[in-house]
Amino acid sequence: MGVSAVVSMYAGDIANVFAQSAKANDGKVHLIWLPLGGDTGCTVSMLQASNPNLIDAVTDLQVSADFWQALMTPDYDFGWVSAGYTSEDKAHVPLMNAAFGNAPVDVLVVEGTPQIGTPPGGSPGDYCWIGEYNGKPASGYQLLQKLAAKAGWVVAVGQCSSFGGIPAGKGNLTQAVPVTKALKAAGVTTKNPVVNIAGCPAHPDWTLVTLASVLQGFTPELDELGRPKAFFSSIIHDNCPRRGAYDMGQFAQSFDDPVGCYWKLGCKGPITNSSCAVTKWNSGTSFCTQSGPMCWGCMHPNFPDSPTSPFFNQVELTPTFLGLNVDTVAEAAGIGTAVVLGVHAVHHAMTSKKKTDQTETPRTKGESQ
Amino acid sequence: MTKVIMDPVTRIEGHMKLEVDVDDTTHKITSAKCIGTMFRGFETIVLNRDPRDAAPILSAICGVCHSDHHLNSVRAVENAAGLTKYSSDYAYEQTSLPKNAVLSRNIVLGADWAYSHAAHLLVLAGPDYQLYDLLTALSKSVVVNNYADLLKWVIIPAQAMMHQLITLWGGKAPHQRGAVPGGNPVRPTADVIVKSKELVSEFRKILDVAAPVIWNYLTAKALELSALGPGPGNFVSMGAFQDPTTSSGTDKMPSIFPRGVILSPSTTPVPFDPSKITEDTSASWYDQSSPTPVIGEQTPIPNMSKTGAYTWAKSPRYAGVACESGPLARDYVAGIYPKLGQAIHGIISAVPGLPLNPKGSVFDRMAARAVELVALIGSNNTAPNLQVLGKPLNISLVDVLKLLGLPQNGLMDTWLGAMQVGAPAYTPYQNPQNAEGIGLWEAPRGSLFHWIRIKSQKTDDYQVIAPTTWNVSPNGPLEGALVGTPVGQTGTTADLRPASYVVRSFDLCLACTVHAVDARGNDRYVRVGL
Numbered sequence: 001m002g003v004s005a006v007v008s009m010y011a012g013d014i015a016n017v018f019a020q021s022a023k024a025n026d027g028k029v030h031l032i033w034l035p036l037g038g039d040t041g042c043t044v045s046m047l048q049a050s051n052p053n054l055i056d057a058v059t060d061l062q063v064s065a066d067f068w069q070a071l072m073t074p075d076y077d078f079g080w081v082s083a084g085y086t087s088e089d090k091a092h093v094p095l096m097n098a099a100f101g102n103a104p105v106d107v108l109v110v111e112g113t114p115q116i117g118t119p120p121g122g123s124p125g126d127y128c129w130i131g132e133y134n135g136k137p138a139s140g141y142q143l144l145q146k147l148a149a150k151a152g153w154v155v156a157v158g159q160c161s162s163f164g165g166i167p168a169g170k171g172n173l174t175q176a177v178p179v180t181k182a183l184k185a186a187g188v189t190t191k192n193p194v195v196n197i198a199g200c201p202a203h204p205d206w207t208l209v210t211l212a213s214v215l216q217g218f219t220p221e222l223d224e225l226g227r228p229k230a231f232f233s234s235i236i237h238d239n240c241p242r243r244g245a246y247d248m249g250q251f252a253q254s255f256d257d258p259v260g261c262y263w264k265l266g267c268k269g270p271i272t273n274s275s276c277a278v279t280k281w282n283s284g285t286s287f288c289t290q291s292g293p294m295c296w297g298c299m300h301p302n303f304p305d306s307p308t309s310p311f312f313n314q315v316e317l318t319p320t321f322l323g324l325n326v327d328t329v330a331e332a333a334g335i336g337t338a339v340v341l342g343v344h345a346v347h348h349a350m351t352s353k354k355k356t357d358q359t360e361t362p363r364t365k366g367e368s369q
Numbered sequence: 370m371t372k373v374i375m376d377p378v379t380r381i382e383g384h385m386k387l388e389v390d391v392d393d394t395t396h397k398i399t400s401a402k403c404i405g406t407m408f409r410g411f412e413t414i415v416l417n418r419d420p421r422d423a424a425p426i427l428s429a430i431c432g433v434c435h436s437d438h439h440l441n442s443v444r445a446v447e448n449a450a451g452l453t454k455y456s457s458d459y460a461y462e463q464t465s466l467p468k469n470a471v472l473s474r475n476i477v478l479g480a481d482w483a484y485s486h487a488a489h490l491l492v493l494a495g496p497d498y499q500l501y502d503l504l505t506a507l508s509k510s511v512v513v514n515n516y517a518d519l520l521k522w523v524i525i526p527a528q529a530m531m532h533q534l535i536t537l538w539g540g541k542a543p544h545q546r547g548a549v550p551g552g553n554p555v556r557p558t559a560d561v562i563v564k565s566k567e568l569v570s571e572f573r574k575i576l577d578v579a580a581p582v583i584w585n586y587l588t589a590k591a592l593e594l595s596a597l598g599p600g601p602g603n604f605v606s607m608g609a610f611q612d613p614t615t616s617s618g619t620d621k622m623p624s625i626f627p628r629g630v631i632l633s634p635s636t637t638p639v640p641f642d643p644s645k646i647t648e649d650t651s652a653s654w655y656d657q658s659s660p661t662p663v664i665g666e667q668t669p670i671p672n673m674s675k676t677g678a679y680t681w682a683k684s685p686r687y688a689g690v691a692c693e694s695g696p697l698a699r700d701y702v703a704g705i706y707p708k709l710g711q712a713i714h715g716i717i718s719a720v721p722g723l724p725l726n727p728k729g730s731v732f733d734r735m736a737a738r739a740v741e742l743v744a745l746i747g748s749n750n751t752a753p754n755l756q757v758l759g760k761p762l763n764i765s766l767v768d769v770l771k772l773l774g775l776p777q778n779g780l781m782d783t784w785l786g787a788m789q790v791g792a793p794a795y796t797p798y799q800n801p802q803n804a805e806g807i808g809l810w811e812a813p814r815g816s817l818f819h820w821i822r823i824k825s826q827k828t829d830d831y832q833v834i835a836p837t838t839w840n841v842s843p844n845g846p847l848e849g850a851l852v853g854t855p856v857g858q859t860g861t862t863a864d865l866r867p868a869s870y871v872v873r874s875f876d877l878c879l880a881c882t883v884h885a886v887d888a889r890g891n892d893r894y895v896r897v898g899l
Binding site: 036037047053056059070073130160169173176282304 | 373374375376377378379380381382383384386406407408409410411413414415416417418419421422425426429430431432433435488492496497499515516517520521525528529532533535536537538539540541542543544545546547549551552553554555556558561654656670671672673674675793794795797861862864865868869880
């Protein structure tokens with residue numbers, strides 16, 4: 001499949017969505033991109049969005065990116081200059097105005113893990129500072145609380161902010177936790193359920209579709225972990241190009257096997273919910289079980305801990321996992337069914353006013369070290 | 370004395386605060402502090418896991434140079450397992466991996482360099498340089514009226530091509546996790562090779578138009594830019610892109626960008642020796658102060674109340690001195706950059722050679738990055754339109770490649786052409802019981818060092834030194850480079866422009882820099898085995 005059918009089908013809708021949303025206030029949708037304990041991989045991933053691409057989304061569709069540390073410049077304005085970033089020593093201004101002042105925040109995107117721990121000799125949240133407010137360093141955790149409380153929508157983009165991800169892996173020192181858990185610990189409630197776009201990195205096309213949906217004021221259908229069902233309902237294994245080999249019991253003996261199923265080498269496709277095998281990556285070029293040695297489970301809520309690791313250990317195909325019976329799904333002539341369900345879910349999210357009842361399920365990892 | 374604070378510094382990777390003191394009479398920076406303001410602690414997360422699990426975890430140290438940590442961790446593990454060995458002077462590698470594995474790693478990492486350099490030159494640093502007047506130059510061929518157009522029609526598509534290329538060989542990008550100890554996942558097919566060559570060719574078309582414009586813009590300002598941001602004059606390169614195509618095959622592979630060190634006042638590279646690397650934490654928020662050899666290091670734990678400490682970044686030193694790392698350092702060590710300088714000197718004698726500033730400078734860092742981009746991608750541009758100091762050199766990009774002894778079709782295309790279609794890219798690997806291994810590589814931003822100790826088939830200790838750690842360390846190259854930089858008094862964005870030039874010339878990556886602390890053997894923290 002070329003560019004994802006899911007995404008391309010709704011490209012026109014996305015444009016309308018952004019335009020309508022922009023009309024709601026000063027003609028702009030105000031977005032803050034908050035970088036916490038992460039590696040900027042999700043920002044780089046957004047540059048790979050293909051339909052629409054990131055610049056279409058930002059410029060044509062009236063998004064005012066008031067703060068986006070990795071991209072902002074005082075010389076060219078995508079919102080940040082008009083929000084106060086007028087010289088190199090004023091990058092903090094749009095962020096602080098949004099967090100502590102009256103500047104509007106329609107969408108808060110969180111990239112990276114909130115680190116709520118206290119370093120020895122420091123204060124809570126001191127593992128991450130972004131700018132100064134009133135002459136003191138503002139911690140990422142403090143900014144998250146202020147911004148999330150006032151934002152129309154909080155979207156956790158990527159595995160770190162959705163589920164803690166690698167910085168919250170066993171052995172971490174910083175009490176790295178998912179956004180939902182950090183907000184709960186601080187007693188902050190959000191206007192809408194936190195949307196989690198899992199993945200290391202987040203898939204750019206899925207992210208833009210989801211952002212478009214929430215900007216229009218519709219609640220995307222989310223699963224029990226806050227993920228848009230459109231992209232996280234199916235298991236990678238079900239749509240894997242090597243699935244035929246699995247069904248015939250043809251298993252790869254080496255990591256460069258062109259056709260065999262990687263299950264016995266440790267592939268996490270059988271336990272990972274995602275549409276990677278459907279939309280693929282980088283404009284539909286390929287994905288990890290097609291041109292990689294296996295699925296690493298980077299969208300699984302427990303990544304990089306058990307059961308995604310040890311990565312090279314074969315996972316048990318248990319009778320039920322995440323509510324889905326892998327064996328039954330395997331037996332059903334269901335390849336494609338999940339795709340149709342995914343498309344339906346997006347359409348539903350973007351055309352129906354009905355909001356789903358959504359209970360956030362906070363992650364339990366990463367809190368005790 | 371006036372204190373100027375840039376916090377956060379934008380258009381770099383990660384979290385950095387910059388504090389500079391400006392003399393009220395000379396309006397020049399008299400001292401600078403680079404403060405890494407975010408800490409995650411990766412090296413404890415990989416402990417007690419399967420050594421092979423380190424790579425997909427450490428991959429997330431950086432999402433910008435997103436293939437390098439993954440690959441170099443794999444390389445360290447392969448070295449520990451005896452699959453790959455370094456010669457005693459670290460100039461060569463011998464590997465049991467198939468030739469295809471070595472080549473496909475070169476291709477993935479070459480694409481990573483190409484995208485990263487393009488993104489730095491255009492998105493991160495470009496706005497400081499009015500985008501090198503590219504809008505005017507490109508308006509003849511594409512509709513680009515403003516920055517958004519340039520991003521949409523040129524920059525984003527170009528970098529996306531390199532990400533698609535990585536995806537063909539590694540599954541997705543960013544964060545391809547393609548390499549595994551023993552090799553790579555894709556047994557080359559004609560189909561994948563042709564698609565890859567097409568992507569390189571498409572990228573080359575853009576580069577052929579953009580590279581001369583960028584080069585001529587930078588060289589027109591060479592006098593100003595070469596006076597800005599001198600480094601310590603010490604340069605380190607840990608070597609990149611092993612060549613399995615010589616007559617020795619995979620038994621004796623040189624690095625195409627060789628390992629070596631230049632220590633001031635000498636300008637001649639000497640062999641690299643990892644045992645000479647130490648890390649100093651006296652000005653860093655960790656509870657240890659004395660310099661420690663990085664091999665076998667038990668790095669200290671966080672302590673923000675330590676007197677004199679102001680950053681999460683540590684200070685790596687080679688033979689006790691601070692070294693600059695990055696494209697300039699490795700092109701200098703490789704001799705490519707001086708060679709280009711000699712050629713230019715032969716045409717315009719007013720140019721003494723390259724580096725234009727022997728200690729490195731804003732100009733030299735930017736120019737070296739551009740040269741690497743052309744070396745990787747190659748060129749079909751035979752128009753003799755290159756200039757220096759605004760004067761015509763009467764040579765073309767193709768001529769430059771010839772002068773440097775590099776293939777006209779670029780290194781990437783050459784590697785693709787050397788692939789053995791249908792042959793394996795993987796050889797069986799077994800975790801060693803107890804062993805140590807080193808990974809040496811060059812990420813786009815500079816030298817990358819990984820070291821692993823394996824005990825009972827588990828990771829017992831792990832150390833990483835990332836490129837930017839060399840450059841932003843306390844008392845390191847960037848802090849020194851900022852001293853003497855003028856600060857304008859006009860009240861406009863131009864005031865901090867020279868400082869911006871200096872800061873961004875290093876193409877900083879702070880997430881890489883502050884990745885780590887090692888609590889090995891420290892019972893204060895829970896260590897959970899799997």
